[in-house]
Amino acid sequence: MRKLINAPDDFVDEYLAGILAAHPGALRAVSGDGRALARADAPVPGRVGIVTGGGSGHLPVFLGYVGRGLATAAAVGNVFSAQSGDAAEAAVRAADSGAGVLCLYGNYTGDRLNFDLACDLAADDGITTRTVRFTDDAASAPPERAAERRGVAGLFFGYKCAGAAAERGDPLDAVTAIAARTNAATRSAGVGLAPTIIPATGRPTFTLEPGEMEIGIGIHGEPGIRRGPLQPADAVADQLLDTVAPELDLARGDRVAVLVNGLGATSREELYILFRRVAARLGDLGVGVHRTWVGEYATSMEMAGASLSLLKLDDELAGLLDAPASSPFFREGP
Amino acid sequence: MRKLINAPDDFVDEYLAGILAAHPGALRAVSGDGRALARADAPVPGRVGIVTGGGSGHLPVFLGYVGRGLATAAAVGNVFSAQSGDAAEAAVRAADSGAGVLCLYGNYTGDRLNFDLACDLAADDGITTRTVRFTDDAASAPPERAAERRGVAGLFFGYKCAGAAAERGDPLDAVTAIAARTNAATRSAGVGLAPTIIPATGRPTFTLEPGEMEIGIGIHGEPGIRRGPLQPADAVADQLLDTVAPELDLARGDRVAVLVNGLGATSREELYILFRRVAARLGDLGVGVHRTWVGEYATSMEMAGASLSLLKLDDELAGLLDAPASSPFFREGP
Structure with a gap:
């Protein structure tokens, strides 16, 4: 392996520690095991939260898009393995300001199961959630089975457009509709x-x-x-x-x-x-x-x-793409 | 070769064409062969110009650091080959607003020869130039021969600090001193x-x-x-x-x-x-x-x-590092 790593089992916790050390004040861990992280200022009062996550090994996906005008929190799994249900739930709870939470992630079975579980548990405490799974990989299934497609890099557009919609104060169903429209396009x-x-x-x-x-x-x-x-x-x-x-x-x-x-x-x-x-x-x-x-x-x-x-x-998506955004990994506009 | 390229001889011109196409309004070619490029708004009135360049294959070095609060123009060579004298001269001329030009680049023989030649030719037309060559690679020669060292990634700090000094209106000798101080540290x-x-x-x-x-x-x-x-x-x-x-x-x-x-x-x-x-x-x-x-x-x-x-x-360098900067490849602050 031509990799600059220590013990392979420490890979995820060590890169997460590095990210927190490199960007103090930007992110904070919101679960005991450190596998759920949120914007330092989460939840953002009056704003819909956006939660994402999945397996490690894809930076800046997913954690790199936690920031202003992007996602609110992320749940982090092992390399190419779904985030845990506990991490997903912690991320959802950390993102909720009372305005509800959109779970926005790529369409993979394990990710889906654990986010769905997290949403069920959050609902018990009165947290309203919605889900949009990105299915942008056109090569992963034929058009008639588009709902089975995997999510890949196009998820970036989802973070950008839905994140801007949440930041400007759109309510949960509107943010969800923007994310779904971005995925469809x-x-x-x-x-x-x-x-x-x-x-x-x-x-x-x-x-x-x-x-x-x-x-x-x-x-x-x-x-x-x-x-x-x-x-x-x-x-x-x-x-x-x-x-x-x-x-x-x-x-x-x-x-x-x-x-x-x-x-x-x-x-x-x-x-x-x-x-x-x-x-x-x-x-x-x-x-x-x-x-x-x-x-x-x-x-x-x-x-x-x-x-x-x-x-x-369309004009609205173009405007949302152009809106400012900033995370330790991505910055757009002022 | 596991590379996504067309004819190897077209590599440089094609990636440059891609950069210009991807970021309209940010950069423009300032030589007939397209191997010298400048900020679209260069020269910046009343501001010292900063010119950089060298061989291709190091993006975002060098061209990626042409932008506000960074370098003003860059001369681009073939892969791992010095920029031509002509390109260096075109970059110097494009960067000069009358306030003079700092040539800021890594310490490699070919780059030095062609930038020095360009500075001589520019001087004939009354353009004042200074040069700071980065020698940050501590492993490339022992301390007693530090002036022979190569420039590597630390040049990023040079662009950031000297670029911020030029942007705030420092005169040529002050921008040069900042660049030299950054290299020394x-x-x-x-x-x-x-x-x-x-x-x-x-x-x-x-x-x-x-x-x-x-x-x-x-x-x-x-x-x-x-x-x-x-x-x-x-x-x-x-x-x-x-x-x-x-x-x-x-x-x-x-x-x-x-x-x-x-x-x-x-x-x-x-x-x-x-x-x-x-x-x-x-x-x-x-x-x-x-x-x-x-x-x-x-x-x-x-x-x-x-x-x-x-x-x-020191306090001044810290402030210059924190100043805003933006290019198609790098953005810092508002």
Whole structure:
């Protein structure tokens, strides 16, 4: 394992300790085991809370999006393992100001079970919750089974839009509707070039022969839709765009937000080369790019590869994307 | 090569095109070949210009630090190759508002030759220039030959402090003094776990056996000071700290800024594990941590490894570090 770690079983607690030490005053632990963390000022009076979480190994997802104009609290699991029910419940309780809590996370079975459990327990104490699970990975199931799709980097758009809606004071059902609308208008697809190694097992998340790539691969190594020889960046960008764009019914004059996300080991230079092609293709279609993010927004530790996420915008979502936000990992606007 | 690229010879021009496309209104090309770029609003009236540059393959270094409160323009070379004299000259001319230009870059022979040439040519047209070369890599030469040391991630502190000084209106000699003082108070050291592959040659920058690490390795694969079996993260952090701290004469009550920088393929989780140990050690020494940055601030494409940079602070440098700054790659404060 080419990893800078201590005992593999300490990986999660040690990186969490590092985050708390590096950013004092930004976050605080809200459970005894330290696996639920919230904005230092949570709950925010009069504001809907947004709770997220899931397995570790994806920074800045999930904890990196806990901040102003983003999520309120996060529950953190072991590497690629769901957060515990206890952590999920602690996060929900910490986020609730009385205005209710939206649970916003990727569509994975374990995450769902434990967040649902947490919501049931919170309801017993009068905390109102809603849930939106991101299902943006267009390659993870066909359109007729879109509800089964996994959530990947497009969740970034969910944090940004729902977080801005909560920050401006929207009530729970409105924040929920914004999150659901963002998910419905987001599609993602990834390409994998090399796996990551899971610290506790020393095993790779998938195997590829040297010189191969896999289109549609999941961020935990879930099988994709096409495996073959590595192609030039423009051809890869085309395949990602042709996976995500058709379902968005993009027409001349439409506007999108673009996220070209690095999965860990792929350089920022390469991500910009991919974006260059995506921008040219969107230009040919007459589709405007409202905003672009290029970098590591949802990773799989040292996995090599990238993903493309598009969010088809209306005026309200565009405004929410542009709203200020800040966490130790992400800052937008003033 | 596990890279998402097109023709290797197009790598630089294509990633630059991607950056310009992704961030319209932030940057503009100021040379015919597109290898010199400046803040869109350069030159900034009444303000000292700051020019940087060097070889490609280190994003966000160098171009990512062109922005408000940072550098004014950058000259971009091929991968791991110095910027041309022409690009350096174009960057200097674009940055000059009449208040003079500070050339601020890492201490590498080719970069130096071409920036010096550019300064000579600019002087013929009455542009006043100064130069500060960062020499923060404590592992690259012994203390008695500190002027020969290479510049690495600590250059980030240089951009931040000198950029803030220029933004507040300091004259050229004062901005230069700030940059020189920042360099004098900064020490860095890196650890390499796996090399990057140079696109144009397909060759790795260095070779390590599986399970080996090299302390003090340069960001282009320059030899370090110690090679051996990969050790636990805490032991690696200790070796990095013990390389950089002694020359800073840290005493109880001193304050530092800390940068734990990922070289490309090393996960953010691992960087925080390193920081956790660094913070504990500094705490034991009674040294306060004023600010911390953990992430990819100076990379070597997909190289695996990390570096630690410490800046010993005085009140003025601390204030300059805290000043607002923004580029497409870096944002600090309002």
